[in-house]
Amino acid sequence: MSRLSKTPEQPIIPRIKYNTILNVLMRGYHVDKRPITSYRPIEIVFNVAPKAEGSALVRLGNTQVIAGVKMEVGQPYPDTPNEGAIIVNAEYIPAASPSFEPGPPDENAIELARVIDRAIRESKAIPLDKLCIVPGKKVWILWLDIYVLDHDGNLVDAAMLAAMAALSNTYIPYYEVLDPDTGAIKVDKLRKKEPLPLSKYVVITTIYKINHALVIDPTAEEESVASYRLSVAIDEDKRIVGLQKTGLGSMTEKEIDEIISLSLAKADELIGILKSVKSQSSS
Amino acid sequence: MLKNADGSAYVEFGNTKVIAAVYGPREVVPRHEELTDRAIIRCRYRMLSFSTSDRKSPAPSRREIELSKVIREALEPAILSHYYPRTAIDVFVEVLNADGGTRTAGITAAALAVADAGIPMVDLVAAVAVGKIDGVLVLDVNELEDMFGEADMPLAAMPGLNKITMLQLNGVLTPQEFKQALTLAMKGIKQIYELQKEALRRTYVEIGEQIV
Numbered sequence A: 001m002s003r004l005s006k007t008p009e010q011p012i013i014p015r016i017k018y019n020t021i022l023n024v025l026m027r028g029y030h031v032d033k034r035p036i037t038s039y040r041p042i043e044i045v046f047n048v049a050p051k052a053e054g055s056a057l058v059r060l061g062n063t064q065v066i067a068g069v070k071m072e073v074g075q076p077y078p079d080t081p082n083e084g085a086i087i088v089n090a091e092y093i094p095a096a097s098p099s100f101e102p103g104p105p106d107e108n109a110i111e112l113a114r115v116i117d118r119a120i121r122e123s124k125a126i127p128l129d130k131l132c133i134v135p136g137k138k139v140w141i142l143w144l145d146i147y148v149l150d151h152d153g154n155l156v157d158a159a160m161l162a163a164m165a166a167l168s169n170t171y172i173p174y175y176e177v178l179d180p181d182t183g184a185i186k187v188d189k190l191r192k193k194e195p196l197p198l199s200k201y202v203v204i205t206t207i208y209k210i211n212h213a214l215v216i217d218p219t220a221e222e223e224s225v226a227s228y229r230l231s232v233a234i235d236e237d238k239r240i241v242g243l244q245k246t247g248l249g250s251m252t253e254k255e256i257d258e259i260i261s262l263s264l265a266k267a268d269e270l271i272g273i274l275k276s277v278k279s280q281s282s283s
Numbered sequence B: 001m002l003k004n005a006d007g008s009a010y011v012e013f014g015n016t017k018v019i020a021a022v023y024g025p026r027e028v029v030p031r032h033e034e035l036t037d038r039a040i041i042r043c044r045y046r047m048l049s050f051s052t053s054d055r056k057s058p059a060p061s062r063r064e065i066e067l068s069k070v071i072r073e074a075l076e077p078a079i080l081s082h083y084y085p086r087t088a089i090d091v092f093v094e095v096l097n098a099d100g101g102t103r104t105a106g107i108t109a110a111a112l113a114v115a116d117a118g119i120p121m122v123d124l125v126a127a128v129a130v131g132k133i134d135g136v137l138v139l140d141v142n143e144l145e146d147m148f149g150e151a152d153m154p155l156a157a158m159p160g161l162n163k164i165t166m167l168q169l170n171g172v173l174t175p176q177e178f179k180q181a182l183t184l185a186m187k188g189i190k191q192i193y194e195l196q197k198e199a200l201r202r203t204y205v206e207i208g209e210q211i212v
Helices: A015-026 A107-123 A155-168 A253-282 B062-078 B102-116 B143-148 B175-211
Strands: A042-046 A054-060 A063-074 A085-092 A132-134 A138-150 A171-179 A184-195 A202-210 A213-216 A228-235 A240-246 B007-013 B016-027 B040-047 B087-097 B126-133 B136-139 B151-158 B163-171
Touching: A015 A202, A015 A213, A042 A155, A042 A253, A054 A155, A063 A155, A063 A171, A085 A107, A085 A155, A107 A138, A107 A155, A107 A202, A107 A228, A107 A240, A107 B062, A107 B163, A132 A171, A138 A155, A155 A202, A155 A228, A155 A253, A202 A253, A213 A253, A228 A253, A253 B163, A253 B175, B007 B102, B016 B102, B040 B062, B040 B102, B062 B087, B062 B102, B062 B151, B062 B163, B087 B102, B102 B126, B102 B151, B102 B175, B126 B143, B126 B163, B126 B175, B136 B175, B151 B175
Parallel strands: A085 A138, B040 B087
Antiparallel strands: A042 A054, A054 A063, A063 A138, A132 A138, A171 A184, A202 A213, A202 A228, A228 A240, A240 B163, B007 B016, B016 B087, B126 B136, B126 B151, B151 B163
């Protein structure tokens, strides 16, 4: 029975706290006094794990997520001989919250990884053909691993920011093709060849329905009383490159319309932040 | 469909063939999983090993784990689970043959199976995907169309209440295309809803005749 997806246990929140959260949100503010459609302060630290080919730590209020990229040489898939591959994994480490348990990734972690994987893949943010070393024989396999370090709500947005920041910070290790016929190559991971080509930034903005309000970036406490959330992945060209509804509630078409317009506006802001921290770090 | 299950249903969308079975409300094993104010819904989506062109390993894939959750969350808003505290409602979705849209066929079948089990619901749930192929939005994509298309957007709704219970997008849509896709999907869902109601009515007319 362990592989069944089951209704999660609802957190027990004292009624007085529950009412306070709803009252404050209905007045248009988060419990920490910012407007309901604004993010908490976002901090991005690059290269937190120097042995990784790219890494970044994102702080979103008290939420902390770390993402790292490892590049390995592997064989291409038979149907795409000229393309590398991306593999995304996510883990909620037990240190991040009293409700996270050690063990293999659960359905929430798998969902998070797959949502981020689809957003990167479908938007073609990473041109996979640029990860080809010897066509049909050797390609780069890009392992993107995301760890939630501290959970205070809105993990999807934070994880996507961390993933993008890590990718923008990734270097392809130095390599030489010794023999294109056999696919023999020499790799020196201590040297960098070139930055990983990144064709565009993609971000995810998740909008939470809490009581009658559409809320951005809730804390863990606020998030626990949400009826549903809709994660919207948006790229630099303002296209929708992924959607995922999560939670026990249901949405009206009108709400979805509002969520999409809100997401488009907020995505601009997040992409702006990614670009500005990147240019500061490289200057 | 199945004799032992409390409710079951079989649904075909073209070559996509899906069986859903429901057991419950029944005792929760292990007991610590029960909730004191409602039934828990447990769901497993699975593809039979021969349902795909390359044999699918019977071990649960990450995709199946995600879809089990997505299907459960698509059904939860429709089920009046507060009527059955401390119980479990188990939903099993088995894909016999996969040709695109297995999760949407699975949801459509699962909702029927829950209704067939006599579990009170606020509405049925019907589901369908909209795809984009060569820039054209199409309803209910098959596997080939999904593979070569630019987008696949599965949607589930309670058509009587106009409430959407599941929405995913795998691919790229402009905000305008998304709006059109949503309208198209809702139109398709209303058609499926009529077929669902008809199937339920037919079943109970037959049962009624047997009793008389």
